[in-house]
Amino acid sequence: MSDLPASIHIHEEGPREGFQIEPGPISSVDKVRLIEALSETGLKSIQACSFVNQRLVPGWADAEDVVAAFRATPGIAYSALWFNDKGLERALAFRDKLSLSGTISLSASEAFNRKNLHRSHAENLEAMRKQTALHLAKGVPVKRIGVMAAFGCNFQGDIAPAEVVRTLRDGLGVAAEFDIEISRLSLADSMGWATPPRIERVIGEVRSAWPDKEISLHLHDTRGMAVANAMAGLRMGVRSYDSTVGGLGGCPFAGQKGAAGNICTEELVMLCEEMGVATGVDLEKLIEVGRMAEAIVGHPLPSELLHGGALAAFRRAAA
Amino acid sequence: MSDLPASIHIHEEGPREGFQIEPGPISSVDKVRLIEALSETGLKSIQACSFVNQRLVPGWADAEDVVAAFRATPGIAYSALWFNDKGLERALAFRDKLSLSGTISLSASEAFNRKNLHRSHAENLEAMRKQTALHLAKGVPVKRIGVMAAFGCNFQGDIAPAEVVRTLRDGLGVAAEFDIEISRLSLADSMGWATPPRIERVIGEVRSAWPDKEISLHLHDTRGMAVANAMAGLRMGVRSYDSTVGGLGGCPFAGQKGAAGNICTEELVMLCEEMGVATGVDLEKLIEVGRMAEAIVGHPLPSELLHGGALAAFRRAAA
Known part of the structure; x- marks a missing residue:
């Protein structure tokens, strides 16, 4: 503890x-x-x-x-x-x-991109580039990357933690193009696939890659696991939660x-x-x-x- | 893990x-x-x-x-x-x-005893003595002690782990009078007071006192904590659950x-x-x-x- x-x-x-x-x-x-x-x-x-x-x-x-x-x-x-x-x-x-404030909003599931956003990950990255430019032009700060379906996806099944890391890396790439500092990485269990060990694995890999960035969790209770998952997040030291x-x-x-x-x-x-x-x-x-x-x-x-x-x-x- | x-x-x-x-x-x-x-x-x-x-x-x-x-x-x-x-x-x-099979059924909360069972802990122990005698006379084995309100009580508030241990000890005393071997200690969160650290503390103290007895958990989801509590039980090595x-x-x-x-x-x-x-x-x-x-x-x-x-x-x- x-x-x-x-x-x-x-x-x-x-x-x-x-x-x-x-x-x-x-x-x-x-x-x-x-x-x-x-x-x-x-x-x-x-x-x-x-x-x-x-x-x-x-x-x-x-x-x-x-x-x-x-x-x-x-x-x-x-x-x-x-x-x-x-x-x-x-x-x-x-x-x-x-x-x-603006978010670079991505999905770790390519199937979710296509079903929910009607575009590929690459197309979504391009959209986020445009949106980030617009935010900055309007004086709206962009400090956060959000990753939907970070723990699994109804359309794609299990999502490997490496996929989440890759998605975040792509988002950070967009941020780097604009020379902006991302302070928060938001991981969303959009469809309720997370379980405590899965939370631990994903957070562990994300934190290893970017030890200085704050992680936040957006948890859904689709399958009754949300409180147990928050508990896992707390024990991993996560200090920011949507609810x-x-x-x-x-x-x-x-x-x-x-x-x-x-x-x-x-x-x-x-x-x-x-x-x-x-x-x-x-x-x-x-x-x-x-x-x-x-x-x-x-x-x-x-x-x-x-x-x-x-x-x-x-x-x-x-x- | x-x-x-x-x-x-x-x-x-x-x-x-x-x-x-x-x-x-x-x-x-x-x-x-x-x-x-x-x-x-x-x-x-x-x-x-x-x-x-x-x-x-x-x-x-x-x-x-x-x-x-x-x-x-x-x-x-x-x-x-x-x-x-x-x-x-x-x-x-x-x-x-x-x-x-029979159970020696007790409560760690005296207030719960009085409100729910309409008798004191001492009176309840006496009732369990009679019931155990009857079970054995009828050839029904008694191998389990159940402790209600083991994590807290709507009528008494928080319950100290030491109170759970004392309740179990009293139950084991009754079992000893009949020379029967209790194999399972069932801890019930009858009114939904448990949280993961509370589960860990109570299980820790019970297991220290009786390392050889199997613990089982009877969890209620009164306040949405049940799955997180089961997770805590699993990580404490608990292998038996009511649901x-x-x-x-x-x-x-x-x-x-x-x-x-x-x-x-x-x-x-x-x-x-x-x-x-x-x-x-x-x-x-x-x-x-x-x-x-x-x-x-x-x-x-x-x-x-x-x-x-x-x-x-x-x-x-x-x-």
């Missing part, structure tokens, strides 16, 4: 992930309520919305309304997601309120209707806090927000902890 | 746990169907029913009908649960078909309506098989049975893997 970090950073993606996938409609007012409630929990990084094609993602057709309306809490970085020039332009209109309150979201990929989404923020917080790893999050407040999220979407969310309740309340009652 | 076992033994409790808590009514025919389907998955130990007061647990009022009806598969140990003389008598009527298909069951304890039940068998199997720990279970068949269980109870079960699907099918499709 020597590598357990003293604290972790949580990047809350509940609003963005959740409302992009819920059949809805969900009112802008409810989206604002959720963002503001999350802001009261101690979370320091909240992905508030997605600037995407509203025909493809009707749940975020009101991104502008939501971003304009929510009351930002000082000290919290509110971010947004976009995939193209148009999305970036929409985000730039809120550059005073949102914390904008969604209540497990909001879900897997938009083919063949997995009804599958769970991201790791639940509250289960990640419980895991950490019970081990003395600080998160800065008030778990009981967060669980309240999770219940609010459940009421907003109108159906049970996959988080078990939402329904089981925090230990603290039982500890107090027992004292 | 040096302590990872080569294989584990799974004790499937889905039928017993599930049908005792479901609001039902669920037909005897469906219960039989589930037991027989589980028998086709490679599981070697299945708890088929509960011989309990039918006013308290109407879901098992038909225990006799179900046990009489299911087709037993050779090589599988079918077990049952009972709490008193009357239950034992009912079970004894099926001693040719069921594998009957329920689909996560059937739920927590019958106060204040936790809607909380998840036991660790899902299929998620336990996936965790193990992906790490090379043999379970003897055909995961894809088991997931099919989980879906059958979901159809029988008529609502979604908490297992994520049921909805995410086994990796094997995706591997085949990708190959």
Whole structure:
């Protein structure tokens, strides 16, 4: 347990992930309520919305309304997601309120590239070159490389750790062309293929290749392994995690209707806090927000902890 | 990872746990169907029913009908649960078909004893003395001590590992009075308080005290930690686990309506098989049975893997 970090950073993606996938409609007012409630929990990084094609993602057709309306809490970085020039332009209109930064976003699975992004890895690299140039031209920093399907892929099967290293190397190559410094390597278990030993192997190989870069984990609970995988990440010293309150979201990929989404923020917080790893999050407040999220979407969310309740309340009652 | 076992033994409790808590009514025919389907998955130990007061647990009022009806598969140990003389008598009527064995069942939490069993630890020990005498008189072996609330308690809060050791010592004292050999110590996270480090501490202390006795884990997923806890158990070399298909069951304890039940068998199997720990279970068949269980109870079960699907099918499709 020597590598357990003293604290972790949580990047809350509940609003963005959740409302992009819920059949809805969900009112802008409810989206604002959720963002503001999350802001009261101690979370320091909240992905508030997605600037995407509203025909493809009707749940975020009101991104502008939501971003304009929510009351930002000082000290919290509110971010947004976009995939193209148009999305970036929409985000730039809120550059005073949102914390904008770009990602070189790749996939370790060539089959996933073709099925999900409709282009080859080489074509995707070229797209990332163009996007990076655009980000930099607009004064948006690019400090992160994201690798989707880093632990396995529904379309390609198992992904060798070497494939992840190669993908990251290609991304770092793009970054080098622009002379930018990448500080974070984000590894995404986009389709829930990770298990603890797989997490350890991939992180081990990535860290051997780039010992100075921070690794972050984006875990999905598609097959119930997310908390165990976060535990493996913690013991490998990983200090940065994406998660969604209540497990909001879900897997938009083919063949997995009804599958769970991201790791639940509250289960990640419980895991950490019970081990003395600080998160800065008030778990009981967060669980309240999770219940609010459940009421907003109108159906049970996959988080078990939402329904089981925090230990603290039982500890107090027992004292 | 040096302590990872080569294989584990799974004790499937889905039928017993599930049908005792479901609001039902669920037909005897469906219960039989589930037991027989589980028998086709490679599981070697299945708890088929509960011989309990039918006013308290109407879901098992038909225990006799179900046990009489299911087709037993050779090589599988079918077990049952009972709490008193009357239950034992009912079970004894099926001693040719069921594998009957007794447990010295204790709780590490005095508050849980009083709230759940309505007696003190001392009174419970006395009850276990009487029950053990009865078991032995009827030719039912007693080889196991079970400790409920071994990792924490909704009524008492945290439970020190030393309390678990003391509880086991008391149970072993009862066994010694009868000159019987206890081979298995079962530690139950009855209310979902365990986290991986807590699992390690408790197992460490129990194993130090009794290095030769097999430890088994009965994990609940009340707060989403069950798979991570099983992982911790595996790395501590624990080779025996209780679980329920689909996560059937739920927590019958106060204040936790809607909380998840036991660790899902299929998620336990996936965790193990992906790490090379043999379970003897055909995961894809088991997931099919989980879906059958979901159809029988008529609502979604908490297992994520049921909805995410086994990796094997995706591997085949990708190959």
